[in-house]
Amino acid sequence: MTDSMVEPPVVEVTGVTKRYGPTVALDGVDLVVAPGQTHALVGRNGAGKSTLVSILTGLQAPDAGRVTFGGRPAPRLADRDAWRQLVACVYQKSTISPALTVAENLFLNRYDRGRTGLINWSATRRRAGELLAAWSVDVDPRALAGDLSVEQRQFVEIARALSFGARFIILDEPTAQLDGAAINRLFERIRHLQKQGVTFLFISHHLQEIYEICDVVTVFRDARRIVTAPVAELPRTDLVAAMTGDAAFTERQEDLRTVDAAAPAALSVRDLTGADGVYRAVSFRIAAGEIVGLAGAAGSGRTEVAETVVGWRSAVAGQVEIVGRRPRPGSVPAALAAGAGFVPQDRHRQGFVPGMSVADNGTLSVPARLGRFGFINTGRRDAIASGLIKNLAIKTPSPRLAVSGLSGGNQQKVVMARALADDPRLLVLINPTAGVDVRSKEFLLDKVQQTAGSGAGVLIASDELDDLRVCDRVLVMFRGRVTTEFGRGWHDHELVAAMEGMDLDA
Incomplete structure (x- = not known):
C-alpha cells in the first residue's frame, strides 16, 4: 500500500x-x-x-x-x-434527559416538522426507530429515558x-x-x-x-x-x-486483623424482604471489627439490601439492627444516629453537592458539631474538615474549594470522609472504588481495613473483585437471595460463578 x-x-x-x-x-x-x-x-x-x-x-x-x-x-x-x-x-x-422519551433525546432540537411547522411526532419516532435498528440498539423509541x-x-x-x-x-x-x-x-x-x-x-x-x-x-x-x-x-x-511512576507495583499490605466472631454485632439483618421481591428473606450478621462483602450481579438485590440497611429504602418485612438499635425504617438520619456511616453507589448523584465546598460536604453528617442553634461556626467547620482532609489525603488547595473542582478519586475521598466524620460503628459502602484510579482505590480500601481495625463493622456491596478481597467473608446474592458464603482465600472463578448463578460442580 x-x-x-x-x-x-x-x-x-x-x-x-x-x-x-x-x-x-x-x-x-x-x-x-x-x-x-x-x-x-x-x-x-x-x-x-x-x-x-x-x-x-x-x-x-x-x-x-x-x-x-x-x-x-x-x-x-x-x-x-x-x-x-x-x-x-x-x-x-x-x-x-430522563424526563424525555428516547426519540426526543435522540433528535432534541432536530425534530421532524410538518408543513405547519409543528413537530411530527410519528415521523420523529419512526426515524428514531430506524436509527436504533441501524445500530442494533434494542430500545423502544417511545420509552422514557428515565426508565x-x-x-x-x-x-x-x-x-x-x-x-x-x-x-x-x-x-x-x-x-x-x-x-x-x-x-x-x-x-x-x-x-x-x-x-x-x-x-x-x-x-x-x-x-x-x-x-x-x-x-x-x-x-x-x-x-x-x-x-x-x-x-x-x-x-x-x-x-x-x-x-x-513506580519501578514495580506495590500490592496493598496484608491485612493482619483478627475477627472475633463472638464480638457484639455491628449489624444484624433478619428476614429482610424488599418491595417487588427485589430481595427476599435476607439474614446475616456482621461482628464488630469484621468486613463482610455482599456480592452479586446487577439485579441480584445486593445494592438494595445495603441501601435498606442505611434507610435509603424501606423493606416490607424483616428487621435491621445497628449496634443493637433498630432505626426507623426508611430513614437515613435514623440510621446515621444509630451509628452508621454511608458511601452511596453514585457519588455524582448521591454522594456530594458539587457546588458546595470540600468542608461543607465533608461535615454534612455532623451538623451538631459545627455550632449551636442551627448556626455554623465556620472556624470549627474548617478545623473538622482539615482533619478529614489530612486523614483521607484529599488533594485540595483549600477546604473551601468546591468539590466539583476535584478529581474523581478525591471526590470519592470526600464522600468517604463524610461517612467517617462521626466515627461510625457500622460503615456501609456501595461500589466504593468505582471510577477511581489505582492508587486511590488502594488508599480507600486500606482506609476500610483501618476502620474495621478500630472496631467498626463494615458492609461492602460490590461486584468489583478488588473491593471484595479485603473482606473477611463474602455473601453472594443471586436473584434476591443469599446463595453462597465464602471465607478468605476464595478464587476469582468460584466467586464469579456464584454471582452468575453457576454451579461449577454440576
Whole structure:
C-alpha cells in the first residue's frame, strides 16, 4: 500500500499544553488514534485525561499545540455542529434527559416538522426507530429515558452521536456502573461498531478491561504522555508502573486483623424482604471489627439490601439492627444516629453537592458539631474538615474549594470522609472504588481495613473483585437471595460463578 492510500488518523494531538493558572494540566502531550481502533487512555486521577477530553470535544482550546481530525484542523470552538459531526463523548454521568422519551433525546432540537411547522411526532419516532435498528440498539423509541438501565442509556447516547455523523466516540468510564453481563454486551457492541467503521477512545480505571477490548493503550501521568503501545505488547506490571511512576507495583499490605466472631454485632439483618421481591428473606450478621462483602450481579438485590440497611429504602418485612438499635425504617438520619456511616453507589448523584465546598460536604453528617442553634461556626467547620482532609489525603488547595473542582478519586475521598466524620460503628459502602484510579482505590480500601481495625463493622456491596478481597467473608446474592458464603482465600472463578448463578460442580 502506498503512503497516499494510508488513511490519516481519526484524531491527532501534537504538543498540546493546557494551564489553569499555575497548574499545568497538559504538558506538551501527543496522541494518535488510528481508524477502527479502540484506543485506551489510562492514568491516575489528575493525570490530564479529562482535560484532554474537553479539548478533543471542543469544550475548550489548548494554550499551545494542535488537534486535527482526519488530517484537517479542528473546528472553531463556536461551531458546535461541526464538532458533533466529528466526535462525541459518552460520559460516566449520563447526559440523557430522563424526563424525555428516547426519540426526543435522540433528535432534541432536530425534530421532524410538518408543513405547519409543528413537530411530527410519528415521523420523529419512526426515524428514531430506524436509527436504533441501524445500530442494533434494542430500545423502544417511545420509552422514557428515565426508565432505561445505565447500559441502555449508554447505547442511546452512542446512537445519538452516530446520528450526527460522528464516527469517533470517547467512552469515559463506561463500565463503572455496569455488572459483568452488561459489560460483556457493551464490549460486543464496541466490536460490532468497530467493524462498521467506528473508532473509540476508551477511558477506564479497570485495567483488565483494557486487555479485553482495546488495541492500543496510552498512559498519562503528571500531565504528560508516558507511553503508547499495543496492548498485546505491554505487560500488566509495566502498564501499572507507567501509571504510577513506580519501578514495580506495590500490592496493598496484608491485612493482619483478627475477627472475633463472638464480638457484639455491628449489624444484624433478619428476614429482610424488599418491595417487588427485589430481595427476599435476607439474614446475616456482621461482628464488630469484621468486613463482610455482599456480592452479586446487577439485579441480584445486593445494592438494595445495603441501601435498606442505611434507610435509603424501606423493606416490607424483616428487621435491621445497628449496634443493637433498630432505626426507623426508611430513614437515613435514623440510621446515621444509630451509628452508621454511608458511601452511596453514585457519588455524582448521591454522594456530594458539587457546588458546595470540600468542608461543607465533608461535615454534612455532623451538623451538631459545627455550632449551636442551627448556626455554623465556620472556624470549627474548617478545623473538622482539615482533619478529614489530612486523614483521607484529599488533594485540595483549600477546604473551601468546591468539590466539583476535584478529581474523581478525591471526590470519592470526600464522600468517604463524610461517612467517617462521626466515627461510625457500622460503615456501609456501595461500589466504593468505582471510577477511581489505582492508587486511590488502594488508599480507600486500606482506609476500610483501618476502620474495621478500630472496631467498626463494615458492609461492602460490590461486584468489583478488588473491593471484595479485603473482606473477611463474602455473601453472594443471586436473584434476591443469599446463595453462597465464602471465607478468605476464595478464587476469582468460584466467586464469579456464584454471582452468575453457576454451579461449577454440576
